[in-house]
Every structure is written in structure tokens, then in C-alpha cells.
Amino acid sequence: MKELTDVDATAVILTGPREIDVQTVALSDPGVADIVVEIAHSGISTGTEKLFWSGNMPPFPGMGYPLIPGYEASGEVVDAGPDAGFTVGDHVFVPGANCYGDVKGLFGGASNRLVSDSARAVKIDRQLGAEGSLLALAATARHAICAPIAELPDLIVGHGVFGRLLARICIASGKTPTVWEVNADRMAGAEGYEVIHPDADPRHDYHVVIDASGNGDLLNTFVSRIAKGGEVVLAGFYPAPLTFAFPPAFMKEARLRIAAEWTPDDLIATRDLIETGALSLAGLITHQSSPAGAASAYQTAFNDPTCLKMILNWEH
Numbered sequence: 001m002k003e004l005t006d007v008d009a010t011a012v013i014l015t016g017p018r019e020i021d022v023q024t025v026a027l028s029d030p031g032v033a034d035i036v037v038e039i040a041h042s043g044i045s046t047g048t049e050k051l052f053w054s055g056n057m058p059p060f061p062g063m064g065y066p067l068i069p070g071y072e073a074s075g076e077v078v079d080a081g082p083d084a085g086f087t088v089g090d091h092v093f094v095p096g097a098n099c100y101g102d103v104k105g106l107f108g109g110a111s112n113r114l115v116s117d118s119a120r121a122v123k124i125d126r127q128l129g130a131e132g133s134l135l136a137l138a139a140t141a142r143h144a145i146c147a148p149i150a151e152l153p154d155l156i157v158g159h160g161v162f163g164r165l166l167a168r169i170c171i172a173s174g175k176t177p178t179v180w181e182v183n184a185d186r187m188a189g190a191e192g193y194e195v196i197h198p199d200a201d202p203r204h205d206y207h208v209v210i211d212a213s214g215n216g217d218l219l220n221t222f223v224s225r226i227a228k229g230g231e232v233v234l235a236g237f238y239p240a241p242l243t244f245a246f247p248p249a250f251m252k253e254a255r256l257r258i259a260a261e262w263t264p265d266d267l268i269a270t271r272d273l274i275e276t277g278a279l280s281l282a283g284l285i286t287h288q289s290s291p292a293g294a295a296s297a298y299q300t301a302f303n304d305p306t307c308l309k310m311i312l313n314w315e316h
Contacts, residue, residue, distance in 0.1 A: 014069055164308070
């Protein structure tokens, strides 16, 4: 593995709130269980990454600047340690890496090359192309729906890329949900389910509501729309404290569940859904950018409602 240990990487770096640069960084030497991956595509998260970009992320382990963002990356293994379990030429998904010395790699996937513990990588079909970088987001949706204590939702709030993945996995699991969306630019694109504005929905008997909007101010609305004993699942990331009126929740005997990020088992199960054709990732990537245009790409990803998913294309 020695021939690649002294190679630098080109990476997107958040140098401070709303400050993005593309710089050359040194990579850590790979170990015997590590792989070196040439990244082809990396995704921009409109949840946690937006909070780091805007400076609104609450204190979080490993946070700070300078920081390399990105936890949605896919590419080719170009070197592998003897204990890695991968071979050169394998195509893998990697949920970021922390391999950049003094530059924080809390996420670390927005780079043309990275060193990762092989246990964090998942082999995927090369034919997925840019869609392979969506695996973590799809696995997070799967985790929210298929956790041991979870029940399939009948209402999903938000029709961004995460809400669409929730709906598709729900359908693959045997239930057709209703989806709420208030932005006209995101009403289209449903596949086998209905998208409506909440004002046009008369129902107040939903059993399970999953929020994919990340809008904590809607918690009282969710409680008002569930049946007695119904559940509200918070699947976004909410930087501000959440509050709700207790009497309506008391009358409904409401249940509240928080869905965190994917687990390794979710990654494998979601990959299998994709490979068997039960889950499609088509139509979710609406924008791509070269790394040189990263500053503009992040602005578009976070502020343009027509942008479902922005991908940085590192191939060229």
C-alpha cells in the first residue's frame, strides 16, 4: 500500500459558516484494514450539512472548522490493505472518512480521494453511477420505517428527496402513504402515491405520521392529525428546542418517536432492495456540479426548492 500513502486529495472545505473553498489536503496513511477510494460522486445533504454550512448546528461531537463535509460518497477502490476484505476495482459506497490530519472529517466525503476503514464501506453496483451516493439517505429512510419498533406510516410530511425515499420504501414494504407538501415546485414526481397540500386534506385519523420536512414548528399540527394512540415520528434534524401543547397530545394519548441515522444493517438491507429492483433511486438527482463550482452548488442545494439532490461529480 505504500505507493499511495503520500498522495494528497482535493476536497471541499468549510472554513467557517457560509465559507466554502476547494483545497489540497494530505491524507492519512492507510492501515492494514483500510481502503483507498477514488470518489466519483458525493452528495450534499440539506439537513445536517446545511446546519454546518449556515453555522446553526448545535454543539456536536467532532464539529468545528475547518471541516470537510459530505457523508454520501461512492467510488472505486484503488488500494486495499491485506485485512480489508475488498479488492482493487470494487465499487463502494462510503459514508465519509476522517483521514485528513488537522482538517476535521466529521463527515469527510466531499473529496476526490479518501482513506476509510473497510468496515464502513459497502460494495455496490458500479452501474448505479451517481445514484450510488444516495445509499445513506435511502438507508436512513429505511431505518425510520423498518426499525424493530416501527410501524409503516400512512402520512409522510415533505416531498423532498428524503420524503420520496420514505414513500418508495413504504410502498416496497406493502403500504401506500399519503404525502404532504406545501411547495408547488415539489408536488410532482410521485410514483404510486398521492401528494397533497395539507390544507386540502380533511383527515384527522392518521395512525403514524413521519416528518421529513425538518420543521419542528409543525409538531402540534401532527398531533392534531393523528388518531387516538397515534404516533408522530421525527425523522429530520431539529436544531431548535421542540415544544408542543400537552392537552391535545394527552387527549390523543399520542406517541412520539425519534428516528436517528442508518445502521450498517440498514445499509445492507437498502442495497439489497435496490439490487432486487424493489427500490428505485431514479429521478432523485436533479442537479450536478463540478467540485470547482462547490460554493455555488451548496447555495443551490440549500436554497433552490427545485433542487432535490445536488451531486458533486469528481470523475472529471
